[in-house]
Amino acid sequence: MKDSDIRAVLEQFHTGRLSIDAAVERINVSGLADLGYANVDLHRQQRCGFPEVIFSEGKTCAWVEGVVRSLHENGQDCLATRVNDEQAAHLRIHFPQADQDRLARTLWLRADPVADATRRAEISMGRVVVVTAGTADLPVAQEAFVTARCIGCETELIADVGVAGIHRLLRKLDRIRNADAVVVVAGMEGALPSAVGGLVDCPVVAVPTSVGYGASFYGLAALLCMLNSCAANVTVVNIDSGFKGGYVAAMIARRAAKILPTQ
Numbered sequence: 075m076k077d078s079d080i081r082a083v084l085e086q087f088h089t090g091r092l093s094i095d096a097a098v099e100r101i102n103v104s105g106l107a108d109l110g111y112a113n114v115d116l117h118r119q120q121r122c123g124f125p126e127v128i129f130s131e132g133k134t135c136a137w138v139e140g141v142v143r144s145l146h147e148n149g150q151d152c153l154a155t156r157v158n159d160e161q162a163a164h165l166r167i168h169f170p171q172a173d174q175d176r177l178a179r180t181l182w183l184r185a186d187p188v189a190d191a192t193r194r195a196e197i198s199m200g201r202v203v204v205v206t207a208g209t210a211d212l213p214v215a216q217e218a219f220v221t222a223r224c225i226g227c228e229t230e231l232i233a234d235v236g237v238a239g240i241h242r243l244l245r246k247l248d249r250i251r252n253a254d255a256v257v258v259v260a261g262m263e264g265a266l267p268s269a270v271g272g273l274v275d276c277p278v279v280a281v282p283t284s285v286g287y288g289a290s291f292y293g294l295a296a297l298l299c300m301l302n303s304c305a306a307n308v309t310v311v312n313i314d315s316g317f318k319g320g321y322v323a324a325m326i327a328r329r330a331a332k333i334l335p336t337q
Contacts, residue, residue, distance in 0.1 A: 107144045111137050114144045119151075123325070124225050127317070128154035130181075135164035142169060146183055153224050154181040155217060155317045178216035178316070182224050199226035200327025203253040204320070205246075205270060207236030207260035210285045215259040217316030218281060218323070222257070225324035237265045243273075250274060254327035257319045258308075261285025264296025271305025277326050280310045281319040 086092040105117035115126045125145060130138045138154060138161050145152040146169075157165065157179050165181055166174065172183040202222040206215040212233060223229040232250065235243040243266075250256060251274050258267040259281045267280035280303070282296035289295060293313035300310040311318040 107148065109140050109144060112141050114141055116145075116148050116150065123328070124321075125150040125152065127321075128152070129156055130154050130158070130161055131156040133161075135161050139165060139168055142172075142181070142183060146185065149185050151185045151224070152181070152183040153221065155179065155221075157181050175216060175220050177213055178220045179213070180217060180220045182220065199228070200254040200324070200329075200331035201228040201230075201252065202255050202257065202320070202323045202327050203230045203232060203250050204257045204259065204323075205235060205243075205250060205266070206231075206233045207258075207262065207264075207266040208285065209234050211259045211261055211283050214281060214283045214314050214316040215257070218257045218259065218320030221317050221320030222324040222327070225321065225328070227254075227324045227327045235266075236260065236262075237269055240269065243269065247273060254330040255279065255323035257281060257316075257323045259283060259316065259319070260300075261293060261296050262290060264299035267300050267308050267310075268303040268305045271303060271308040274307070276307070276330075277323070278305065278308045279319045279323045279326075280308050281316055282310070282313050284314055 087097040107114040119125045204219045219231045257279045260266040261283035271278045280300040282293045284293035
């Protein structure tokens with residue numbers, strides 16, 4: 075619900091045109107947009123700090139368009155993930171102002187681009203660094219990168235620094251150590267998060283990918299390796315879940331920025 079809508083309800087209550095029960099009901103009901111095929115949560119930003127995110131996989135073009143439109147018309151920022159080529163072409167027609175990243179398969183539509191730019195310039199929202207073991211991990215890493223950036227964090231992507239050439243990682247350490255949270259994306263044996271975890275003093279969110287030959291079992295080998303990491307600061311999300319890795323890292327970074335403001 076927009077601030078102007080809440081104000082209108084409160085003014086009606088103040089002047090006696092609405093009872094307290096009616097005012098509460100109107101505010102609560104307005105937090106949900108029932109589209110028939112989707113119930114869009116319009117209060118998630120108030121509860122969780124970021125609006126509902128659209129997982130586009132399995133949805134028709136019209137369904138994704140409808141949820142994007144509902145969020146945007148209610149003054150919400152809108153992030154959609156796993157946007158396929160057909161959906162991307164459809165959304166480009168209806169929301170040409172949106173930012174689309176075809177590597178990450180995301181759509182990002184700001185509610186107010188001017189206010190968003192001002193907020194980023196004035197408020198420190200933390201720093202997230204996304205690291206990949208190999209170039210093949212980039213689509214998942216880019217999803218994490220876009221997610222953290224949309225939430226408002228300063229973000230950086232460092233690609234192709236896997237343990238097969240550990241000197242590549244060591245050359246980037248100054249940039250990685252400057253993060254409030256690190257997302258490490260790796261397939262194959264999934265060893266990179268443990269290596270990074272032993273070199274930094276911040277949380278490391280490990281994202282296993284389905285990259286690898288047969289015995290990698292579509293990411294299961296990397297997942298189990300990461301879950302068994304001996305680095306105490308490593309935690310793990312699901313296979314190919316770049317969105318979840320970026321989201322969790324951004325929440326950590328935002329909280330760190332509040333506790334330890336930039337000097």
